[in-house]
Amino acid sequence: MACIMVIDDSSSMRALVKQTLAGAGHQIVEACDGLEALDKLRLAKVELVLCDVNMPRLDGLGFVRQARALPACKFTPILMLTTEVDPEKKRIAKEAGATGWLVKPFQPAQLLATIGKVLT
Amino acid sequence: MTIDAAISGLLDTFFDESFEGLDRAEAALLQLGDAAGGVSAEVIGDLFRAIHSIKGGAGAFGVDEVTGLAHAMESVLDDVRGGAPATADGTTALLVGVDELRRALDARRAGKPIAAGMHAALIAQLAALREATAAAAVTAVADDAAVAEGSPAWRVRFAPHVELMRCGNDPVRILRELAELGATDVVADTSRVPALAELDATALNLAWTLRLPGTVSRAQLDDVFAWVDGQCELTLEREQAVSKAQAVAAAPAAPPAAAPASVATSGGSLRVGVDKVDLLMNMVGELVITQSMLGELDDDGPLSPDRVGRIREGLSLLARTTRALQESVVRLRSMPVGVVFARLPRIVHDLGRRLGKDIAISLAGESTELDRTVLEKLGDPLVHIVRNSIDHGIETPAERVAAGKPAQGTVTVRAEHRGSTVAIEISDDGRGLDLPRILATAKARGLVAPDAQPHDDDIAKLIFAPGFSTAAQVSEVSGRGVGMDVVWRHIKELRGEVTLDSTPGRGTRTVLSLPLTLAIIEGQLVRLGDQTYVVPLLSILETVEYDSQPRRRWGVGDVIRLRDQIVPVVDLAAQLGIATGARADHRLLMIVEAEGAPIGLVVDELLAQQQVVIKSLETNFGRVDGLAGATILGDGQVAFILDIVALARDVRRTGRTADPASDDLQAA
Numbered sequence: 001m002a003c004i005m006v007i008d009d010s011s012s013m014r015a016l017v018k019q020t021l022a023g024a025g026h027q028i029v030e031a032c033d034g035l036e037a038l039d040k041l042r043l044a045k046v047e048l049v050l051c052d053v054n055m056p057r058l059d060g061l062g063f064v065r066q067a068r069a070l071p072a073c074k075f076t077p078i079l080m081l082t083t084e085v086d087p088e089k090k091r092i093a094k095e096a097g098a099t100g101w102l103v104k105p106f107q108p109a110q111l112l113a114t115i116g117k118v119l120t
Numbered sequence: 121m122t123i124d125a126a127i128s129g130l131l132d133t134f135f136d137e138s139f140e141g142l143d144r145a146e147a148a149l150l151q152l153g154d155a156a157g158g159v160s161a162e163v164i165g166d167l168f169r170a171i172h173s174i175k176g177g178a179g180a181f182g183v184d185e186v187t188g189l190a191h192a193m194e195s196v197l198d199d200v201r202g203g204a205p206a207t208a209d210g211t212t213a214l215l216v217g218v219d220e221l222r223r224a225l226d227a228r229r230a231g232k233p234i235a236a237g238m239h240a241a242l243i244a245q246l247a248a249l250r251e252a253t254a255a256a257a258v259t260a261v262a263d264d265a266a267v268a269e270g271s272p273a274w275r276v277r278f279a280p281h282v283e284l285m286r287c288g289n290d291p292v293r294i295l296r297e298l299a300e301l302g303a304t305d306v307v308a309d310t311s312r313v314p315a316l317a318e319l320d321a322t323a324l325n326l327a328w329t330l331r332l333p334g335t336v337s338r339a340q341l342d343d344v345f346a347w348v349d350g351q352c353e354l355t356l357e358r359e360q361a362v363s364k365a366q367a368v369a370a371a372p373a374a375p376p377a378a379a380p381a382s383v384a385t386s387g388g389s390l391r392v393g394v395d396k397v398d399l400l401m402n403m404v405g406e407l408v409i410t411q412s413m414l415g416e417l418d419d420d421g422p423l424s425p426d427r428v429g430r431i432r433e434g435l436s437l438l439a440r441t442t443r444a445l446q447e448s449v450v451r452l453r454s455m456p457v458g459v460v461f462a463r464l465p466r467i468v469h470d471l472g473r474r475l476g477k478d479i480a481i482s483l484a485g486e487s488t489e490l491d492r493t494v495l496e497k498l499g500d501p502l503v504h505i506v507r508n509s510i511d512h513g514i515e516t517p518a519e520r521v522a523a524g525k526p527a528q529g530t531v532t533v534r535a536e537h538r539g540s541t542v543a544i545e546i547s548d549d550g551r552g553l554d555l556p557r558i559l560a561t562a563k564a565r566g567l568v569a570p571d572a573q574p575h576d577d578d579i580a581k582l583i584f585a586p587g588f589s590t591a592a593q594v595s596e597v598s599g600r601g602v603g604m605d606v607v608w609r610h611i612k613e614l615r616g617e618v619t620l621d622s623t624p625g626r627g628t629r630t631v632l633s634l635p636l637t638l639a640i641i642e643g644q645l646v647r648l649g650d651q652t653y654v655v656p657l658l659s660i661l662e663t664v665e666y667d668s669q670p671r672r673r674w675g676v677g678d679v680i681r682l683r684d685q686i687v688p689v690v691d692l693a694a695q696l697g698i699a700t701g702a703r704a705d706h707r708l709l710m711i712v713e714a715e716g717a718p719i720g721l722v723v724d725e726l727l728a729q730q731q732v733v734i735k736s737l738e739t740n741f742g743r744v745d746g747l748a749g750a751t752i753l754g755d756g757q758v759a760f761i762l763d764i765v766a767l768a769r770d771v772r773r774t775g776r777t778a779d780p781a782s783d784d785l786q787a788a
Contacts, residue, residue, distance in 0.1 A: 009169065009173070010137060010173045010176065010177055011133060011137065012130055012133040012134040012137050012177055012181070013173070013176060013177055013180060015130050015133060016130055016180050016181070019130065052176075054165075054168065054169050054172050054173075055169070056165070056166070056169065068286075074286070074322075075285060075286070075288055075322075076288055077288035077289075077290075078287075078288055081176075083172065083175055083176050083179070083191075083194075090349075091350060094287060094347075094349075094350055094351065097286070097287050097288075098287060098288075099287050099288035099289050099347060100289070100346070100347030101346075101347070104176040104179055104180060105176065105178075105179025105180040105187075106180065117293055117296075117297065118290075118293065
């Protein structure tokens with residue numbers, strides 16, 4: 001299965017996503033903010049990134065901008081995990097280079113289905 | 121797929137994290153309220169994230185009762201983050217929100233139901249506050265009416281912008297989804313594709329038209345195209361439709377709430393820093409090395425001086441590592457007192473305002489660590505003492521100025537290590553204890569004789585007496601019906617000490633001394649028949665010869681008169697059902713203090729004093745009245761640790777503290 005990076009400053013949220021995805025056989029790389037994620041992106045070959053928006057140090061938008069500048073991540077799907085429903089914020093995320101978004105809270109089945117769609 | 125079981129394990133983490141977040145949010149809100157406009161973006165960002173994480177987590181973990189409130193709070197904070205002014209009303213409402221979230225999460229963790237809609241009023245208030253500061257954006261709700269069976273088919277034209285793939289999107293994915301919805305007549309428009317020499321593989325130059333059955337809803341279509349909104353030209357129209365609609369990607373409908381996860385009972389999990397665990401690992405490594413070193417010396421050869429020397433060396437290494445290991449395990453259980461202190465600024469803020477007093481709080485030594493169990497039980501007594509300081513100690517600004525003091529009063533709470541204990545000192549610069557009033561109250565309650573003239577220190581101690589409560593203490597402020605006697609009892613239960621001193625007009629200082637850990641105590645070993653028992657050293661006042669003392673039968677047991685005090689005697693051997701082999705004229709009476717009053721324990725002999733590790737009887741065997749636990753002595757023997765407080769209560773239940781007429785005893 002795929003190697004998926006989960007970026008969230010909430011460890012319970014990371015654990016929840018990890019539990020869901022690991023159960024489906026995916027391999028998970030965790031990061032607690034954008035900076036750590038950028039570091040880890042240099043080490044691991046990641047096929048999909050799930051990224052929270054609000055995080056300390058480097059937030060989700062900043063992460064997407066910097067990740068898109070890395071050759072290895074140019075086309076890697078990056079999904080924002082967000083509670084935001086404001087279209088304006090989604091537009092900003094898109095401009096930064098985000099592939100799409102998952103609205104929190106999500107159902108495990110829904111998360112897996114969405115990821116299944118992106119990873120093919 | 122159900123992951124309820126998996127979730128319940130994570131639920132505890134979520135609760136821990138949320139409570140930490142709420143504490144941080146509270147601290148930040150208090151800063152926001154105090155510093156007029158001078159709060160850094162970082163503080164506001166942290167505040168926002170704390171609430172935001174709770175909202176996200178609550179939804180994911182099925183703690184839906186709090187999502188609405190968290191969302192309302194988050195919206196207000198988002199405005200503040202965007203530069204809207206933080207009003208005093210707003211801060212207060214948010215603080216109430218923090219309390220409500222805490223209460224709801226607490227209830228949920230305890231498995232209690234929470235009434236739906238209980239936060240409606242607060243949510244409305246927060247929304248109103250928002251409207252007052254900024255025009256609230258009205259979220260358009262997508263018209264997701266049920267699609268009638270015979271609706272006309274869709275005609276879709278999808279023309280991605282060239283850069284669509286640069287965000288990681290893939291038109292193939294979208295087409296596949298459309299195929300699942302039943303797309304037919306798919307035609308690709310390749311007219312924009314350039315010649316091979318000019319082809320840029322990262323650019324997308326294709327467009328598609330297709331047909332979809334009329335049963336597909338608009339919401340389903342919006343869902344498919346949601347991520348590429350703004351990155352494509354999209355035309356969606358019904359075949360005989362009157363209106364052409366440029367696609368507006370409505371937010372995907374909020375997913376139905378996850379089924380409530382089964383609530384794991386709080387089993388008392390411990391979050392421990394990795395560095396502490398690493399340290400333990402190191403020491404276990406040392407133990408393994410020492411073990412193998414000693415193991416090598418274990419053969420049947422003669423005990424040469426050289427071998428004895430190496431065995432000694434190994435043993436001393438073992439002793440050192442064991443001690444270090446013990447210390448780090450104790451540290452593993454400890455947490456900084458700052459966790460408990462964090463509640464205090466809020467109390468000072470709220471209560472001071474309510475009483476019209478201007479009070480600052482100063483905290484020191486927050487990083488001092490205490491055993492987790494001690495810390496959990498420290499909260500209520502500490503809050504009570506601080507409330508007392510605010511309520512009774514600190515005067516109103518006018519009174520203070522009249523007394524030549526600064527208008528603002530100060531409550532100082534400080535923690536520091538003192539040997540094997542941690543001292544928590546709570547002091548204020550208020551009016552000090554009103555000793556005449558305390559004495560009058562005590563006399564009125566019958567706690568001291570009407571004609572008694574006790575020393576000032578003894579008067580001060582009266583506020584810890586059970587049943588002592590001045591009128592103001594049962595007021596709304598000191599609330600809870602917790603008197604200082606409960607503080608005294610709680611601290612004593614933790615094997616701690618309470619001392620109090622007060623200077624009229626200058627202030628009051630209360631010091632709580634607490635043991636660093638509850639798992640290891642200093643014990644006095646005593647012999648009773650052929651058994652060894654442990655008495656906590658701290659509770660022992662003195663030991664006297666028993667059989668030479670005049671004693672008197674009183675109720676179900678004996679009492680003796682020791683100096684001016686009547687001391688009830690507990691015959692441990694009888695109480696514990698042990699045949700004592702000691703001669704009846706050589707027994708000792710150990711005077712111990714329990715809950716402020718002495719009792720005497722009859723023992724056969726005093727043995728060594730040593731540190732003992734408490735092993736729980738409840739987990740290894742079962743609860744036994746009068747025993748606090750057990751320990752294993754150096755020779756492998758099991759010794760029980762006496763529960764002095766329980767023994768004392770038992771004595772009181774049988775009525776031997778009801779002051780026997782002293783004349784009667786003197787006659788004995």
